[in-house]
Amino acid sequence: MKFALALLAVHVFAAASPVVEVAGIRDPELKAYRTMVKGLDAFDRERAHAPQAGLRFLLRPAAPGESLEGLTLTISGDTVSLPVALAADGGFVLPRSQAALADRAELVLNKKRDSYRWRPDVRSPGVPANARRLGDLRLQCAVQWAIDREALTPQARGALEASGGPCHSPLAHTGFEAPQPLRAAWLREGARREALPVNRQRNRRFTPPLADGGWSDDAVVEFDYAS
Template sequence: MMKLAAYLPASLFAFHAIAAAAPVVEVAGIRDPELKAYRTMVKGLDAFDLERPRAPKAGLRFLLRPAAPGETLDGLTLTISGDTVRLPVELAADGGFVLPRSAAALADRAELVLNKKRNSFRWRPDVRSPGVPANARRLGDLRLQCAVQWAIDREALTPQARAALEANGGPCHSPLAHTGFEAPQPLRAAWLREGTRREALPVNRQHTRRFTPPLADGGWSDDAVVEFDYGT
């Protein structure tokens, strides 16, 4: 049985200094670290509640994905487990789950436990507003999703890395941070649209599902929509 405890996401944040310019922070948000202790995951719930105005009708789930060759979601179970607390968490067919709040689990310093070998699964938050097409993402949802991820991950960073990311507002609010998200399929292109305005978004050439929306650009409202072009 695997206890999903604290994990240092050293590969999550990479720093690139540009000559004679401020550093740019590349944040590969789709590189999912393992689940944390329950108290750490709850920080994501707190961030979701705090920034909920960005997506008032959205829901928050977490998605589990196989990370080891040959692993599947078949038979996977998830439990919030401590010395005295044991709370089964329902998993959907797609590996999604809603994390419940539990004062007892916090007091018991519980962890999230899978019935699989260590390092065999990864996670990411998933924020979705109703009515958004399957081939699109709402910008406010992505901003809120970033806030949830950062609230959970920040404790695992070194003080120096955390200070560097937070110096300009953090990876979700700084214009120097470029946060990547994953599309459902490999992308030919991605576009950000709001009204009659339309702008191409960077798509990673190596990881062709990854696109980078301008989270910190106040010129785009939370209702702007990222549209995916999968090609043919």
């Protein structure tokens, strides 16, 4: 039973998470700023995986036909309203604000509910565009888990944490999105090279061995894009 719950929790965790709202109206279902800050805390706590890395969050349309044009993001509370700059690719850096925490602020978009999804993006300098550093992915997983764990049922959360969590358990298979559809993905460190699982239905998704201590943080995932 616990194993089944763990698999369910991994499935929920691996999916991108929504930042939701309509036109500045406060709504208890919105992503709380205090919850997102837990991701910033995890980034600081786990920085040893990627000491030179930076953290952004990326917004992506949840359905075909949506675009990033005209999208705005605000940290909004009863007394706090902090605009968050969005890059052309939907990326943003989440600022820390004690005032927003005290005001129980939310992340508010100006678009229809559930029309956009978010994910963290951790990048170390010097990594090629067609590759990802394993330590960056481990740190990115820690950020995502710190934010998403509260959305799981206590049973699913307990099952995952009992096995070490989705970033540290060999039972957890956490997927990541490549920039383009993949033919294959490889994990390389020195002369060692190993093929990684690629989801054939969602062919941008690859699954690195986050919990395998036999691969250092400096190992690199290399993408072979589909033509």
